[in-house]
Amino acid sequence: MLLAIDSGNTNVVFAVYDHDQLRASWRAATNPKRTADEYAVWLTQLMALAELARDDIDATIIANVVPEAAFNLIGLCRRYFNSEPLVVGRPNCTLGIGIDVDMPPQNVGADRICNAVAAQDRYQAPLMLVDFGTSTNFDIVDKAGNYCGGVLAPGPNLAVLALEMAAAQLPRVSIERPPTVVGRSTVPAMQSGVFWGYIGLVEGLVRRIREERGEAMGVVATGGLAPLFAKETAVIDKVDPDLTLWGLHLIYRRNSNK
Secondary structure, three states: EEEEEEEEEEEEEEEEOOOOOEEEEEEEEOOOOOHHHHHHHHHHHHHHHOOOOOHHEEEEEEOOOOOHHHHHHHHHHHHHHOOEEEOOOOOOOOOOOOEEEOEEEEOEEEEEEEHHHHHHHHHOEEEEEEOOOOOOEEEEOOOOOOEEEEEEEHHHHHHHHHHHHHHHOOOOOOOOOOOOOOOOHHHHHHHHHHHHHHHHHHHHHHHHHHHOOOOOOOOEEEOOOHHHHOOOOOOOOOOOOOOHHHHHHHHHHHHHHO
């Protein structure tokens, strides 16, 4: 079995694959100071609830975009799973796709690479991937299946936090679809700005990317907020909540020939 770890800026996700089957997954808030021992106690208990044991795991892979978290995640794999983890972005990690960008490939976010690998496997390229995370990422997979760049924008939660921090009279609000576009009090007005503002962002960028590339492109969304936004716009064709994890699984398989 494979333990796949997706360490993002907001959450770290642990998933167990039994060959191609996703057996279970768990999410925790990202905290670079959390030690390998703390991860092990928490994860071992959750695995037991899914009738899994640490000894069931015989391989590990990590996609990490928080450099300070790498030491403890690698330590978790080595000490508690007796495994030297494959780390996405390191020279010894074969991706199976081309990286066509104007910077070293290892500088591309590991999560963005995993999404591209998974999308190439599951869908027909060319593709646009929209990941609603800490940032809202728009990533492009071309006709040949190569990753070739994208767009990064602040995520909805960052927008809410920025409003709360910068404006003395504005509260923290939940991200949800308001009953009307025009809010008649502060909270629904803020919710409308974030919700419909991001719908406009997605629709506008999808249109501009398609125009710039001059081709029809399918749009696949992932990330925790993807279902909320996808149901309010026709430009998103598919929501795939496990896209990053599937990419991790595929990358491991390509490096292990399993």
